Structures are given as structure tokens and as C-alpha cells.
Amino acid sequence: FHDRNVRSKASYKLPPGPSPLPIIGNLHQLGKNPHHFSAILAKIHGPIMTLKLGQLTTIVISSAEMAKIVLQNYDQFLSNRTVPEAVRVHNHHVHSIAFMPITPLWRFLRKICNNQLFANKTIGATQDLRRKKVQELLGKIHQSSQIGEATLFVAGTDTITSTLEWAMTELLSNPNTMKRAKRELEETIGKGNQVEESDIARLPYLEAILKETFRLPPSVPFLIPRKADTDVEINGYTIPKGSQLLINVYAIGRDSNVWKNDTNLFSPERFLGLETHVKGRHFELIPFGAGRRICPALSYAMKILFLMLGSLLNCFDWKLENDSKAEDIDKKQEFGISLRKAKPLRAIPIKVNN
Numbered sequence: 001f002h003d004r005n006v007r008s009k010a011s012y013k014l015p016p017g018p019s020p021l022p023i024i025g026n027l028h029q030l031g032k033n034p035h036h037f038s039a040i041l042a043k044i045h046g047p048i049m050t051l052k053l054g055q056l057t058t059i060v061i062s063s064a065e066m067a068k069i070v071l072q073n074y075d076q077f078l079s080n081r082t083v084p085e086a087v088r089v090h091n092h093h094v095h096s097i098a099f100m101p102i103t104p105l106w107r108f109l110r111k112i113c114n115n116q117l118f119a120n121k122t123i124g125a126t127q128d129l130r131r132k133k134v135q136e137l138l139g140k141i142h143q144s145s146q147i148g149e150a151t152l153f154v155a156g157t158d159t160i161t162s163t164l165e166w167a168m169t170e171l172l173s174n175p176n177t178m179k180r181a182k183r184e185l186e187e188t189i190g191k192g193n194q195v196e197e198s199d200i201a202r203l204p205y206l207e208a209i210l211k212e213t214f215r216l217p218p219s220v221p222f223l224i225p226r227k228a229d230t231d232v233e234i235n236g237y238t239i240p241k242g243s244q245l246l247i248n249v250y251a252i253g254r255d256s257n258v259w260k261n262d263t264n265l266f267s268p269e270r271f272l273g274l275e276t277h278v279k280g281r282h283f284e285l286i287p288f289g290a291g292r293r294i295c296p297a298l299s300y301a302m303k304i305l306f307l308m309l310g311s312l313l314n315c316f317d318w319k320l321e322n323d324s325k326a327e328d329i330d331k332k333q334e335f336g337i338s339l340r341k342a343k344p345l346r347a348i349p350i351k352v353n354n
């Protein structure tokens with residue numbers, strides 16, 4: 001199987017793509033939101049596409065089907081990282097799990113993540129700490145609510161806060177979805193109560209909201225770049241050794257072959273009754289990546305998101321500042337390590353009484 005598909009000879013055909021200019025390649029075409037523009041380019045050139053980012057040959061994957069082939073069948077040949085200069089100058093490729101190559105040290109650190117840091121037992125043992133932190137957050141928002149001050153959702157490069165900001169943005173833009181989420185919380189855990197970890201399994205609509213937030217404005221739009229260790233042949237095209245591999249989950253979330261109904265509409269209902277989860281097996285929804293490099297903090301991050309979003313919704317009503325209307329919300333994105341809102345969301349909390 002592998003002998004037929006993995007070649008080391010240089011007689012290969014690159015996946016199609018736009019013509020590059022000398023030196024800069026296609027960099028000039030990508031602009032400030034490369035995930036967005038490369039999704040448009042993929043509509044022309046296909047779900048496996050070549051871009052030249054400067055001198056770096058980059059293969060961009062833009063469909064769930066192709067992501068499955070790459071991250072499931074060929075993961076072992078595509079698990080190293082290309083290292084951006086900004087990361088290299090800080091030596092992160094030597095010390096940080098996310099950028100170091102696959103080495104015994106990486107395996108050792110991943111083992112510590114799985115068996116210690118993010119093991120169920122450890123996460124379970126720190127439940128009180130998270131409860132206290134969410135309580136502190138609710139206390140601060142309560143203070144704002146007493147003086148009618150807006151809560152500013154500022155997400156830096158942090159994936160959890162940017163996901164939270166996008167979820168609140170979508171809920172404030174979709175009042176019926178907000179209402180349904182609040183109703184589920186009220187009926188399940190009682191109005192005004194903080195969400196407990198034991199409540200999570202009983203909140204399927206809140207879970208659907210998180211999934212829909214990962215689908216439409218994913219917090220890590222290209223995952224973390226990977227590098228081909230060897231030539232890998234897929235559907236008659238070659239991902240050449242040394243090239244960079246980007247998985248455009250932003251494009252995958254908008255793939256109309258998979259997301260058939262109102263692809264661009266924020267509609268958590270689409271997930272109700274579906275098995276689709278975010279653990280790297282359903283390639284139409286891989287906000288945490290998949291394969292060997294999948295985010296080791298996945299379950300922990302999901303827990304925190306449930307606790308924070310659920311508690312914010314169940315303890316407060318929310319309205320936009322200056323009586324702005326839902327349709328006025330500016331949803332422009334700003335590309336970075338995580339995808340954040342170009343203009344931070346400002347919303348006014350109103351404490352609900354339980």
C-alpha cells in the first residue's frame with residue numbers, strides 16, 4: 001500500500017493551483033485573510049491545491065474527503081511541522097510541543113499530556129478550581145451589570161476566548177438560537193445557576209452551538225502547518241517532500257457537499273441527532289485537528305467552553321451596546337494564530353434572578 005503511494009523520486013505532478021510570480025509566488029493573492037481567499041481559490045483549483053508562499057511549496061487541503069485521506073491514511077508521513085521564522089527566532093521549534101519535530105522528546109511530552117496533564121483523572125481532580133474561576137468571572141460580569149457597563153469580549157491569540165467571543169457574537173446575532181439555548185439551560189439546571197461539569201452531558205443544544213461555532217468561524221483556520229517527510233501521492237498528485245501542508249478547516253466548514261442546508265447560516269439545529277463530534281474522526285469538523293498531532297487539550301478545552309458559555313447564558317441576559325441591532329454586528333475576521341473578531345464584541349449583561 002505504502003510502496004505504491006509514497007515515492008522518493010522527483011518525477012511528480014503537483015496539485016493544480018494559481019500561477020505563482022517569481023520570488024513571492026502567490027503571496028500577493030492571499031491578502032489579510034488567507035483562509036478566506038484560499039477557500040475561493042480552492043473552488044477554482046480543487047480540494048488539493050498548490051500555492052507558492054514565497055519559495056515554500058504549500059499544499060492546501062479544502063474538503064473533508066481530502067482531509068480524511070491526508071490525516072488518516074498518510075498522517076505518519078505528514079506529521080512534522082514547518083517552522084515559521086517568528087517561531088524559530090524564539091526557539092519554539094526546540095522547546096514547544098506544537099512546533100517540535102516528531103522525536104522521542106515529542107513522544108515523551110505527548111505521553112505526559114495524555115497520561116498526566118489532560119488525563120481524565122487530573123481534569124476531574126481540578127474541577128473545584130474551574131468552578132471557582134468561572135464564579136470569579138461571573139462576579140466580575142455581575143459588577144459590570146450593576147453599572148450597566150458593557151462586557152468587552154477580547155480574544156487575543158487564545159483559542160478558548162476567541163471561540164467564546166464568536167459563540168456570543170453568533171448568539172447575539174441570532175436571538176432565536178439564544179432563546180433556545182437559555183431555555184435548555186433553565187429547564188436542565190435551573191435559571192441563574194452556574195453550569196457544573198456533571199451538567200454537560202445533559203446540554204445537547206449548547207453542545208450543538210459549540211460545534212456550529214467551530215464550523216463557521218473556526219478558531220484555528222489552517223490548523224498548525226505540517227510538513228511532508230517524503231513524497232506522498234494522492235489521487236495522481238504528489239505532495240512533495242519538504243512541502244508545507246495546510247488544512248483549511250474554514251473552507252471545510254463551508255463545503256456545500258457536506259453542509260447541504262444553508263451552508264453559511266449559523267444553525268446549531270443541524271447537529272441535533274447527528275453523531276458528528278470534534279475528536280478527529282469526523283473530518284467535516286476537525287477544529288482540534290486529527291491524527292498524531294491532534295490537540296492534546298481537546299477534552300479540557302471543551303469542558304471549559306461548556307462551563308463558561310453555559311454560565312454566561314444562564315446567569316445573564318445579554319444585549320448589544322447602544323441598542324444596536326443584531327444585524328449590525330460587525331463579523332469581520334482578523335487572521336492570526338487564532339481567528340479573532342476584528343472588532344471586539346461589546347455586550348451588556350443583565351443579571352437574571354434565580
Ligand code: HEM
Pocket residue numbers: 097098099110159160163219220223224225287288289290291292293294295296297298301
Ligand atoms: C478551543 C480551544 C482550542 C482549539 C480549537 C485548539 C486547536 C488546536 C489545533 C487545530 C492544533 C493542531 C492540530 C494538528 O496539527 O492537527 C492544536 C495543537 C495543540 N494544542 Fe490546541 N486548541 C485549543 C486549546 C488548547 C489548550 C487550552 C491547550 C493547552 C492548555 C492546547 C494545547 C495544544 C498543544 C500543545 C498542541 C500541539 C500538539 C502537537 O503538535 O503535537 N490547545 N490545537
